[in-house]
Amino acid sequence: MAVLELQNISKHFGAIHAVSDVTLSLEPGEVVGLMGDNGAGKSTLVKMIAGNFRPSHGTMRLEGKELVMHRPVDARQHGIEIVHQDLALCDNLTAAANVYLGRELLIGFGPFGVLDYASMYQRAAQLFKELKSETRPRDLVKQMSGGQRQAVAIARTMLSKAKIVLMDEPTAAISVRQVAEVLHLIRLLRDQGIAIVLISHRMPDVFTVADRVIVMRRGRKVADKPIADSSPEEVTGLITGAIEKV
């Protein structure tokens, strides 16, 4: 069964049709590359799945149940995690603090709870180990490399049982070796049965790691096919509009 289904989703900002009539579905353990030029509607589409925007038309279903979200926090509660393009990390905090940001573990009851440092260090260390990252829980994010920062942002998505992870340009602006690390992390997530949407401009990354590619142009979905049946040339044509639709 599809973990997420979008049916005829549209988003209008006044007269601007950012996303028009998009229908798609995500299977568990599947990596979907979402491609398109700037302004094609990728981010708007993703922001609807992330709970930042509510669709103007259409419905979203999570595991068959209709999904209505009002705030980004709702998405997390439904098992939808986002790795933001800027990673949304606080440089002044430790790796563990960043992993647990917004959902810190407490000892004690209600308003009198104090931070449970030991458990948070413990769990964060486990996550970094699973990710085969050298990141240590007490390290300040300020002093980390791009790959380590990615690992912290990705570890965050593994805290709770995520069903879907949305990754916004995770390989932009990092070194070649770190790109390989990130693609490896994406595979690790996929192997846990998580559905991953990889938003990217980088053709090689999508063709390396994705199972399926979805191309957006001018707010519409113009392609949705297995990677094996497509080629970088075709996708480029679809993005620029040289190929109308497949």
Next chain:
Amino acid sequence: MATTLDQTIAQKQHTWLTQIVSSQTFWVLIAVVLACIFLSMATDSFATSKNLYNITRNFTFVAIIALGMTMVIITGGIDLSVGSVLCLCSMVLAVTMHAGYSIEVGILASIGTALVIGAFNGFLIAYLGFPPFVVTLGMLSIARSLAMVASNNTVVFEFGPDHNLLLDLGGGAWLFGIANPVLYMLVLALLTGFVLRWTRFGRHIFAIGGNEHAATLTGVPVRPLKVAVYMISALSAGIAGIVQTGWLGAVTTNIGAGMELNVIAAAVIGGANLAGGVGTAFGALVGAALIEVIRNSLGLLGINAFWQGTFIGGAIILAVLFDRIRNFRQSD
């Protein structure tokens, strides 16, 4: 040999020693201690119990507000209104008690005033997106003006039926001969330190100062927290105002004038970073102590009081210089 998970967890970037030595607060503390040792030897009047009593009491008012200010600075904000809020809260207390109400009513009215002002500042900053500098600059003017309105710009020195209780609250020494204001300061500092290190609230205000956008995205309630820190800052000014009223035994509409600058100086000397994300409660106390020791020592050494500003300003720049040097080393 493979490292176990526990070893990884225990792994720190600094040992406790390098951690301490690399902190600005530590060097400022050393400066305070050295200055005290030097003054005890150079003058007969410094190490007297009377002078020490004076110093500890004098810096508490700045220190108490610096605790609240440190929280605001950690979020990346600033509160310029604290001096005026101190004045208004003192005046509300004085006028209420002068009108014949009990000390409890006076303190409640005073603290209520502080919280309302803090909530107003915080609301404008957090929800309407005003720059903190502008809002609190406006409040600096408004609060002092309201204090003048409340008192008709007179000096209030009679505090009704609980007159003596108020004077004792601020001027007494209930425990081991330590001035009461010092006790309040210590309690508030411990509380602030605890909140910053051990509560979710504390963690979140560091996150706001480190990367406000990230805090929002990860579900930290940024706006309510910002309102809360400005309320805490105003509250700290209100508490200092109440204690200072008891200590002075009289309130004029110019108390706390220019105090915001000393408070900010204390926080910054103590290691708070105006860019946000860094600061400690202990640092606020140490910073306030250094300023007071400088002031006191210049007087005792017979140096012209006009030099005071130069020395305090120099201390601000020197303290931050340590931080810069450390950053240069790290970026190399």
